[in-house]
Amino acid sequence: MEKILEYFPKLTDDQRAKFEQLGPLYEEWNDKINVISRKDIENLYPHHILHSLGIAKVVKFRSGANILDLGTGGGLPGIPLAILYPEVNFTLIDGTRKKILVVEEIVAALGLKNVKPMHLRAEELKGRFDFVVCRAVASLDKLVPWSARLLSHEERHALPNGLLTLKGGNLRGEIKALGKGAYVEQFPLTDYFPLEYYMEKYVIYVQR
Ligand SMILES: C[S@@+](CC[C@H](N)C(=O)[O-])C[C@H]1O[C@@H](n2cnc3c(N)ncnc32)[C@H](O)[C@@H]1O
Numbered sequence: 001m002e003k004i005l006e007y008f009p010k011l012t013d014d015q016r017a018k019f020e021q022l023g024p025l026y027e028e029w030n031d032k033i034n035v036i037s038r039k040d041i042e043n044l045y046p047h048h049i050l051h052s053l054g055i056a057k058v059v060k061f062r063s064g065a066n067i068l069d070l071g072t073g074g075g076l077p078g079i080p081l082a083i084l085y086p087e088v089n090f091t092l093i094d095g096t097r098k099k100i101l102v103v104e105e106i107v108a109a110l111g112l113k114n115v116k117p118m119h120l121r122a123e124e125l126k127g128r129f130d131f132v133v134c135r136a137v138a139s140l141d142k143l144v145p146w147s148a149r150l151l152s153h154e155e156r157h158a159l160p161n162g163l164l165t166l167k168g169g170n171l172r173g174e175i176k177a178l179g180k181g182a183y184v185e186q187f188p189l190t191d192y193f194p195l196e197y198y199m200e201k202y203v204i205y206v207q208r
Contacts, residue, residue, distance in 0.1 A: 021109065022106070025110070072094050140178055166203060
C-alpha cells in the first residue's frame with residue numbers, strides 16, 4: 001500500500017480505504033479462484049495494483065468517460081482504475097465466467113458504482129469507448145482489431161482515443177507486425193515508478 005500512496009499521494013479517504021480493502025479481498029478470492037499468480041499475491045500492491053495504475057500516468061481520464069477493460073481476469077487493471085476515477089464508467093469484460101464472478105464479488109464488496117462486469121469475449125461486445133485498457137491479454141495484432149471497432153469517434157481527452165495496454169519485454173517485433181499505418185507510442189513505466197520491477201515494462205498506446 002505504501003507504494004500506492006507514494007506515487008498517488010492525493011487519494012481521498014474513500015479511495016484510500018478502498019485500496020486498503022483490495023488486499024484482503026484478493027487474498028480471499030485468489031484462494032478460491034486463481035486470478036493472480038499465487039507466488040506473487042504477496043506483491044499485490046507493488047506489482048499488480050501499481051502496475052494497473054500506470055495507465056493513469058499516461059492519460060488522465062475525464063469525468064463521464066467510458067473505458068473498457070478487455071480481458072480483465074480478476075479485475076486488473078479495471079478495478080484499481082475505477083477506484084482512482086470514481087466519475088468514470090468502466091466496463092470490465094472477460095471470456096472466462098469464473099473470473100468475472102471474482103470481479104462481481106470484489107466490486108460488490110467495495111461498493112463500486114462505476115464498474116460494470118460482463119462475461120463476454122471482446123469479439124461479441126457492442127458499444128463505444130474512449131479507451132480500451134488491458135494487461136497481459138494478447139499480442140498487439142489481436143488487440144488492435146478487437147479494440148478498433150469499439151473505440152468512439154468522439155474525442156474528449158488530451159490523447160486521442162485508442163488502446164492502452166500494459167506490456168513488457170522487447171516489443172519491437174509486435175509493434176512492427178502492426179505495419180506502418182498504426183500510430184504507436186511506448187511509455188516506459190520507470191518514468192513514473194523508478195523501481196527495478198518496472199524496468200522494461202511499458203504502457204503501449206495505439207491510436208484508433
Ligand atoms: C492472463 S489473463 C490477464 C488478466 C488480467 N488482465 C490481469 O492482468 O490480471 C488474460 C485474460 O484475458 C481473457 N481474454 C483473452 N482473450 C479475450 C477476449 N477476446 N475477450 C475477452 N477476454 C479475453 C482470458 O479469459 C483471461 O482471463
